[in-house]
Amino acid sequence: MxxxxxxxxxxxxxxxxxxxxxxxASLLLSAQLYIFEVGKISNETESDSLNDFLLALKLGSxxxxxxxxxxxxxxxxxxxxxxNLQRWSSLVSRQYQFGKNVLNCTLRETTPYASGIWxxxxxxxxxxxxxxxxFSYKLSDREVDIDQxxxxxxxxxxxxxxxxxxxxxxxxxxxxxxxxxxxxxxxxAKQITIYYKLLDSWQVPNAxxxxxxxxxxxxxxxxxxxxxxxxxxxxxxxxxxxQRGIYVHANATSSQI
Amino acid sequence: xxxxKGQIRIIEAFLAVAVIFSVLLISxxxxxxxxxxxxxxxxxxGTQALITLDTNGxxxxxxxxxxxxxxxxxxxxxLPIGVSFNLTIYDDNLRLVSSQAIQNSNLLGHExxxxxYVCAVQNLNVxxxxxxxxxxxxx
Numbered sequence: 001m002x003x004x005x006x007x008x009x010x011x012x013x014x015x016x017x018x019x020x021x022x023x024x025a026s027l028l029l030s031a032q033l034y035i036f037e038v039g040k041i042s043n044e045t046e047s048d049s050l051n052d053f054l055l056a057l058k059l060g061s062x063x064x065x066x067x068x069x070x071x072x073x074x075x076x077x078x079x080x081x082x083x084n085l086q087r088w089s090s091l092v093s094r095q096y097q098f099g100k101n102v103l104n105c106t107l108r109e110t111t112p113y114a115s116g117i118w119x120x121x122x123x124x125x126x127x128x129x130x131x132x133x134x135f136s137y138k139l140s141d142r143e144v145d146i147d148q149x150x151x152x153x154x155x156x157x158x159x160x161x162x163x164x165x166x167x168x169x170x171x172x173x174x175x176x177x178x179x180x181x182x183x184x185x186x187x188x189a190k191q192i193t194i195y196y197k198l199l200d201s202w203q204v205p206n207a208x209x210x211x212x213x214x215x216x217x218x219x220x221x222x223x224x225x226x227x228x229x230x231x232x233x234x235x236x237x238x239x240x241x242x243q244r245g246i247y248v249h250a251n252a253t254s255s256q257i
Numbered sequence: 258x259x260x261x262k263g264q265i266r267i268i269e270a271f272l273a274v275a276v277i278f279s280v281l282l283i284s285x286x287x288x289x290x291x292x293x294x295x296x297x298x299x300x301x302x303g304t305q306a307l308i309t310l311d312t313n314g315x316x317x318x319x320x321x322x323x324x325x326x327x328x329x330x331x332x333x334x335x336l337p338i339g340v341s342f343n344l345t346i347y348d349d350n351l352r353l354v355s356s357q358a359i360q361n362s363n364l365l366g367h368e369x370x371x372x373x374y375v376c377a378v379q380n381l382n383v384x385x386x387x388x389x390x391x392x393x394x395x396x
Contacts, residue, residue, distance in 0.1 A: 021273035
């Protein structure tokens with residue numbers, strides 16, 4: 001009886017082997033299928049490089065502040081800065097799909113800034129157009145938690161120095177040196193217009209005044225012209241637009257040498 | 258009788274081995290899962306190319322001028338040989354801006370990675386654009 005049972009078990013052992021092989025095969029196949037499906041999900045991977053994202057964010061913030069200052073210095077309203085920054089914050093906050101990100105902007109209110117803007121086009125040979133905004137960026141998702149602050153200070157400064165030599169009578173040879181700085185670094189101009197004051201009106205020297213202007217290549221420009229100016233003091237004004245489109249001007253009184 | 262039983266067991270064993278072997282063969286012939294390191298480096302390259310183009314405001318100005326040819330040429334230069342791209346540009350309300358395809362070849366049939374980039378234009382009227390750059394290795 002017992003011997004027969006053992007024999008029957010032995011007879012079935014090949015079928016058990018086959019069933020085991022089938023189970024193993026189905027396990028292998030399902031594992032492979034699972035790996036394949038998991039791999040397929042990341043076929044279209046979003047850029048997860050946060051450093052690049054932050055770099056792009058700062059670059060965009062810089063462009064917004066520069067564009068706003070260019071607008072304001074060319075006659076736009078000061079409120080354009082806050083308006084543009086709000087639009088920028090709103091757009092950035094909508095971009096990151098894998099978590100919550102918030103970009104907050106604060107405009108500088110410390111003197112000489114008001115609403116993030118400082119415009120000083122003075123009589124002392126110096127002109128300043130500047131914008132200052134602080135940013136606070138927070139991002140949180142399943143893997144990272146970022147809280148980063150940065151600021152953008154965009155400043156265009158123009159310095160002018162002028163002297164003149166008497167040629168004959170009231171005719172004077174006027175020389176003007178204009179220096180342009182972007183964030184304290186020498187910068188090139190897109191456009192420079194020189195004015196001189198004649199009987200309470202500003203005149204632009206032209207070819208009849210032998211007007212020349214030379215670019216020294218380092219953000220310094222040398223202009224000269226000849227004009228019939230009766231007054232002892234020659235008032236000069238330089239209106240400059242830098243390569244970024246930011247306008248600034250400065251006035252100075254030319255001294256005789 | 259006894260000999261026949263042995264032959265059947267050998268056949269059954271062969272069958273079992275054949276079943277497992279065929280499954281292994283099937284799993285090897287499955288398409289390999291995408292290489293995530295390659296995908297990430299491709300995405301980084303795409304973002305870096307856009308950042309380089311945007312550093313001095315060139316990207317924004319080219320978009321404003323609707324100069325799609327120069328954008329394509331710039332990306333051709335900035336991206337390595339063997340990378341195909343397709344750039345689509347939207348405004349801040351996600352309306353399509355680019356009137357024509359900015360691409361160097363078709364991405365169909367390739368594993369593509371997608372990069373989203375927000376661009377602010379530093380002109381007098383500050384404008385914003387959302388760029389979607391799809392990239393794939395073709396070689």
